[in-house]
Amino acid sequence: IAGAGVTRGYLNRPELTKERFLDDPFYPGERMYQTGDLARWLPDGVVEWLGRTDGQVKIRGYRIEPGEVEAALRQIDGVRESAVVARTEGEETKLYAYIEGHDQQTVRTELTKRLPAYMMPSSFIEMRDWPVTPSGKLDRKALPAPAEAAECRAYTAPRTITEMKLAQLWEEVLKNGPAGIRDHFFEQGGHSLKATALVSRISKEFGVQVPLKEIFAKPTLEEIAAVIQELDESPYAAIEPAGKQDTYPVSSAQKRMYVLQQLEDGGVGYNMPAALKLTGPLDRARL
Template structure:
């Protein structure tokens, strides 16, 4: 799979009065000297018979839990199922604020399968994709529609796609949680997964759970029941009833342990690195992969910016969250963490680019970003 480029006499010279977009989309051909190629933004692949199969748009790529995903590829695999006529996959924010994949399918109507229960169809499609794609590409929910919503010009109306309800998840036959542990677990699952009802036979991962949510679940379990459960136990026993049984077996050596008391640590001196911080430092100083730990983000603001209010807002966020004020120090070559005082303030560097052409501004921003990354690496070393 790759991006589709078009060359030849039919390619335009560029976009009218859009030099920055022209530079982005029209590139020199690597095959014909003096020719240019147009980046379509379409993703495709060659079939054995020489035809091209369209797989979606690269501007529809989504990044979920660190994985870059092509929703069009998932939809294509869904359409291979005998019960699916049309499909589209999108990333939606759930009620917990996390992104998750949701598949919208129009079922085949020839054999009456469109009358099947929504949860049963979701289970069948989830099993189908599970045999073709990695786990992180399997949607959390499958919504059955009579037809895909379209705009007046015949394109998919993504804004009209409904939010998934409980039937959109691969659920088991519902049986209410029993006992104090199952009830507490069900409440935590419902909050983390953004579903209204959790039965004792429901599977955490079939309801949309994943490894990051699993870690959050175990942390909440420690807070609610004062029990530490190994992550492997959740993967081995992902149903509510089985997991509750493991929690209840703490005194019997099931792998779970009573949670130790958490004691505060003073902030007056240097602090030892956590395992995560130590790994990050190794990536930067030894692997020189500091760009993987950066999160660039850009905003285009309209109107007048109140710089003083903006700086105060940044300083308050900086003061509120201690993690933002952690810095690495290395006395005698041994790395430690120091916490800057809450009133240290967040330094902001300002550059005035007014009056510059858009294309020149874009090149300048790229150059500054590269210099910032190099300086970050030097500072870490």
């Protein structure tokens, strides 16, 4: 099969063979879902997922259509051209916005008024010359990689020991090239989860507890370094493993989730299925 329209219900039906599906893909009285997924049926009966028929991507649990972000960018006064591309680096997918006609700080500020935080691009890259195909259309694959754009931004090196250590932590969290003291955490690809990771590393490295809200209020490396220097020392304490026992107490949130699951009479709304491929000898006891 090729194209959209494959449903979970069909894939879970053991009696549904390739021949049965092609002969009559519809079950009277049952609902079909347009998933937007592109797949093909292999000779051994396995359905192989090839991607999407649209540009939709999944970022930190949210399904996002880059075209919607582009449309919001074009509504900003002064933006003459824009493009939004999703790039996957390692296990993380990010949105990158390419803009012309306005500086990235102004565009970011205006875009936050139009889009929720999870749809905000990780980085804004200012363009002068756009790559085009022989037919004159935008060549998205030829747009400069974020690392190339990072080399073009102004860089001011750290001056103090605190700024140097913080810059190293910053680079470990953002993985976005050398960090200068004028760099803005969220403009360089940061978000709330990465801000939490930065706070944790600061606690371990400097022995101080930086409130998460300070990362949002003072997001440049220089400002965060100043906050660190003003805080009283609060030694980092690692969480110790619990002792081995047959049962463990659960949190209030876990109790609530269990009660909701029982009320739904066996619903699977809280199930998060995943498939993992393991290589090498398997220690079944540890698994």
